[in-house]
Amino acid sequence: MALLRPFRQVNExxxxxxxxxxxxxxxxxxxxxxxxxxxxxxxxKATDDLVIASDIGGSFGNxxxxxxxxxxxxxxxxxxxxxxxxxxxxxxxxxxNGEALKFNPRKAAELGAVIPGQTVPIATQGLFLLxxxxxxxxxxxxxxxxxxxxxxxxxxxxxxxxxxxxxxxDTEGSTLALLNFSSFLETSVA
Amino acid sequence: MKITLKNTPEQxxxxxxxxxxxxxxxxxxxxxxxxxLGPVIQKVLYKAGxxxxxxxxxxxxxxDAPSYPLDLYYNEGSGYVTVWSQNTAGGLPTSExxxxxxxxxxxxxxxxxxSFLKRYARRSRLDVVSKAVERMTNEVLVKQERNAWAVLxxxxxxxxxxxxxxxALKHVITSAGTTFGLTDLNALMTRMxxxxxxxxxxxxxxxxxxxxxxxxxxxxxxxxIRGFSFTPLSSGASAPQLPEGVREExxxxxxxxxxxxxxxxxxxxxxxGKKYNTLFxxxxxxxxxxxxxxxxxxxDGSADQIIIGIDNSKGAxxxxxxxxxxxxxxxxxxxxxxxxxxxxxxxxxxxxxxEGRMCLDARAIVGISLVNA
Numbered sequence: 046m047a048l049l050r051p052f053r054q055v056n057e058x059x060x061x062x063x064x065x066x067x068x069x070x071x072x073x074x075x076x077x078x079x080x081x082x083x084x085x086x087x088x089x090k091a092t093d094d095l096v097i098a099s100d101i102g103g104s105f106g107n108x109x110x111x112x113x114x115x116x117x118x119x120x121x122x123x124x125x126x127x128x129x130x131x132x133x134x135x136x137x138x139x140x141x142n143g144e145a146l147k148f149n150p151r152k153a154a155e156l157g158a159v160i161p162g163q164t165v166p167i168a169t170q171g172l173f174l175l176x177x178x179x180x181x182x183x184x185x186x187x188x189x190x191x192x193x194x195x196x197x198x199x200x201x202x203x204x205x206x207x208x209x210x211x212x213x214x215d216t217e218g219s220t221l222a223l224l225n226f227s228s229f230l231e232t233s234v235a
Numbered sequence: 236m237k238i239t240l241k242n243t244p245e246q247x248x249x250x251x252x253x254x255x256x257x258x259x260x261x262x263x264x265x266x267x268x269x270x271x272l273g274p275v276i277q278k279v280l281y282k283a284g285x286x287x288x289x290x291x292x293x294x295x296x297x298x299d300a301p302s303y304p305l306d307l308y309y310n311e312g313s314g315y316v317t318v319w320s321q322n323t324a325g326g327l328p329t330s331e332x333x334x335x336x337x338x339x340x341x342x343x344x345x346x347x348x349x350s351f352l353k354r355y356a357r358r359s360r361l362d363v364v365s366k367a368v369e370r371m372t373n374e375v376l377v378k379q380e381r382n383a384w385a386v387l388x389x390x391x392x393x394x395x396x397x398x399x400x401x402x403a404l405k406h407v408i409t410s411a412g413t414t415f416g417l418t419d420l421n422a423l424m425t426r427m428x429x430x431x432x433x434x435x436x437x438x439x440x441x442x443x444x445x446x447x448x449x450x451x452x453x454x455x456x457x458x459x460i461r462g463f464s465f466t467p468l469s470s471g472a473s474a475p476q477l478p479e480g481v482r483e484e485x486x487x488x489x490x491x492x493x494x495x496x497x498x499x500x501x502x503x504x505x506x507x508g509k510k511y512n513t514l515f516x517x518x519x520x521x522x523x524x525x526x527x528x529x530x531x532x533x534x535d536g537s538a539d540q541i542i543i544g545i546d547n548s549k550g551a552x553x554x555x556x557x558x559x560x561x562x563x564x565x566x567x568x569x570x571x572x573x574x575x576x577x578x579x580x581x582x583x584x585x586x587x588x589x590e591g592r593m594c595l596d597a598r599a600i601v602g603i604s605l606v607n608a
Contacts, residue, residue: 102302113343
């Protein structure tokens with residue numbers, strides 16, 4: 046499972062912060078970890094307004110306190126889908142103690158997490174230390190989409206190249222990778 | 236809402252300094268400009284918005300996660316605390332009361348940023364700078380307004396109250412005809428009274444139920460109200476007319492500021508096919524039949540229109556807004572440091588506000604579905 050380690054070199058200009066994460070699942074504790082590859086689920090429009098969803102907490106008669114969700118959303122990228130970048134924050138509903146993060150924004154921020162529907166920063170380019178890449182890594186090897194937001198090495202028909210390895214995996218299983226979701230996409234890995 | 240920078244020597248110097256090629260001078264000037272911009276925008280957002288007449292601000296410290304406790308007896312009818320009669324002292328029965336509910340809320344952050352060439356600042360083009368800030372403010376306002384009215388309309392669309400001994404009443408009534416008339420407003424006031432009984436279904440004590448204080452209507456409905464001054468309220472030989480004095484008042488004021496003591500406000504976003512009308516339609520469930528007049532079985536945002544009545548004395552609509560730790564304000568304006576670079580020769584500002592919207596008691600809102608036959 047691709048996981049973004051702390052070491053990274055990324056320019057703020059290469060971060061998209063306009064998309065929320067899909068609201069399909071608002072109960073699972075952890076939905077996606079930082080480092081997952083995402084694709085667009087619902088596109089962004091300047092004229093779109095926030096989505097007024099169901100109540101954020103308990104439901105009381107004649108009380109309205111809704112969730113405000115971003116209309117533009119991303120979700121985990123499939124193997125042959127077109128990716129836009131990797132998540133720089135986790136997407137969680139609950140914290141490590143099972144407490145709902147929607148009621149504790151400070152804790153969510155300190156965990157480096159957002160809840161589904163809130164915008165999540167997505168890096169489209171940069172240097173990242175990633176663990177959990179599927180397959181054996183070595184310097185210069187192509188990295189491609191591998192389904193459910195994973196990153197893999199090797200050749201798979203229809204998969205999109207998203208970067209290259211800058212070295213083999215270290216003893217912790219982490220590999221330094223150069224990712225670029227705009228220039229590598231047209232390169233075949235099959 | 237217009238924002239105009241005064242053409243004073245100090246102001247001109249400050250704007251010029253923002254365009255300085257000396258990065259330190261430019262940055263300091265931008266910081267100073269942003270510092271007075273925040274409170275100004277905050278005030279403009281409050282005064283220019285229509286939703287701010289309905290919502291009550293509830294400031295909280297940023298990064299905090301407060302909630303609203305509901306009345307301890309919320310949704311509990313009479314008999315919850317038992318009252319009995321005994322002729323002789325003896326026995327120790329009691330109604331043990333436990334805690335009430337708590338409403339949590341979610342906030343959203345609205346961000347905006349503008350930038351312009353430093354040459355405008357160097358040439359003291361106050362109009363360019365003020366226009367940039369003005370547009371940023373107005374864009375934030377548009378988003379704010381939409382979210383505020385969306386919550387209000389959702390509360391209205393889903394609201395239902397069951398008076399004691401009766402069946403559930405939707406808070407939206409259907410108009411008697413296809414044109415707004417005093418009959419509708421009259422019926423609306425009755426509906427507001429009926430849904431605002433006390434916990435026992437009896438007469439509520441003042442000021443709990445003052446009834447409708449404000450009516451938000453489309454310009455077309457206001458046109459009908461202006462028409463009260465020169466047309467009969469209904470057709471026919473014995474058609475009722477408003478008293479001469481009232482008609483004259485409406486005539487002179489080009490419409491009524493209030494009818495039956497209810498303030499009337501025009502909203503361009505209301506009316507057939509308009510933004511808030513469509514929003515209201517989207518919040519109605521498929522089974523939410525608002526009545527059947529002239530074959531109109533259900534509300535259709537492209538044919539019917541909603542008129543909104545609010546009881547503003549209740550303070551049922553809350554805007555939780557984060558108070559920034561440093562400035563103490565709710566709207567924060569800062570220089571955009573991505574332009575803190577001489578080679579790009581640009582200056583910019585960004586601003587944000589974090590707020591939420593909630594309705595704590597939908598008995599403060601009623602509506603008329605003005606049907607189109």
